[in-house]
Amino acid sequence: MSDWFPEPARREIERHAGFSLVDVFDELPSTSDHALANLAAYSQRLPALVVARKQTKGRGRGTRSWFAGDGALTFTAMLGEKDTPIATHHWPRCxxxxxxxxxxxxxxxxxxxxxxxxxxxxxxxxxxxxCGILVEKRDAAEPVLCIGIGVNVNNSLEDAPADVQQKAIALTDVTGEQHFLPEILLGFLTRFQALCTQNVDALTDLLPYFQSHCLLTGRTIETRQAQQTIAGECRGIDAAGALLVDTPTGQRQIVSGEIIRW
Incomplete structure (x- = not known):
């Protein structure tokens, strides 16, 4: 086990977050690609976790990439139907x-x-x-929810090109500290499990927090769904997780798609 992810930290995550397997790597092209390529094996030991300190070919939505340098936290959590109270047909709300x-x-x-x-x-x-997050549903012996996450933590972007600095930031650039990556991982996993339990039927309990932290509220945005483009003023989200957009023809609920301007 690497110094950045000592063996006691792995055992603590398995014990407190209830994971059957925590697979740790210093570097991977993509934790999600690795998880999916080995899904048949991992699906026998769900819930399972793939963690890397650096990934070189991380995936975002669509064709986007997510490069995470040394000191980032990148991981993919694989959950089966029994590992979350959220019903399979409601997994998109995860x-x-x-x-x-x-x-x-x-x-x-x-x-x-x-x-x-x-x-x-x-x-x-x-x-x-x-932080970027990509959630995918795949099928192995059973449906598997794959949650891929990349967080800029100790990989400072202070020396990155100006265009990168304008768009991205790392925790260390704000706090001036080096953070213990397993602590962040365990904190996320336990909060995610608690929020799933609290929002089984709808996102009602989660709604106030999201609304108070919504980056897009009050902004004029443009979204694209398939070949359709919708533009208007963002009004936050509803209890189903849909993005609310006031357009000249009335309020629209955006349940999927890409935000292309904001």
Whole structure:
């Protein structure tokens, strides 16, 4: 086990977060790609976790990539039907739950009050992206929920190109500290599990927090669903997790798609 992720930390995550397997790597092209490539094996030991300190070919939504340098926290959690109280047909709401869980985890760790959520689940700090989340449902012996997350933690972006610094930030750039990555991981996993239990039927309990942290509320945004483009003023989300957009023809509920301007 690596120094950055000592064996006692792995055992603590298995015990307190209830994971059957925590697979730790110093570097991977992508934790999600590794998880999916070995899904048949991992599905025999759910819930399972793949963790890496650095990934070189991380995946975002669509064709986007997520590069995470040395000192980042990147991981993919694999959950079966028995590992979350959220029914399989409601698994898409786990995307928003994951975003809130990570936002709350980072707030508690850093005591910063400038974290925000960009629908559905990107986490921003001081107006710049600090965490990306990709939730996918795959089928092995049973349906598997794969939650891939990359957090800029100790991988400072102070020396990154100006265009990168304008868009992204790391925790250490704000706190001036080096953070213990397993602590963040365990904090997220336990908060995610608690939020799933609290929001089994709807996102009602989660709604006030998301609304108060919504990066897009009050902004003019443009979304794209398939070939359809919708533009208007964002009004937050509803209890189903849909993005609310006031358009010239009335309020629209956006349940999926990409935000292309904001």
């Amino acid at each position: 995307s928003l739950i994951a975003g809130v869980a990570m936002c709350q985890t980072l707030e508690a760790l850093t005591q910063q009050d400038t974290f925000q959520l960009k629908w559905p689940n990107d986490v921003f700090l001081n107006g710049r992206k600090v």
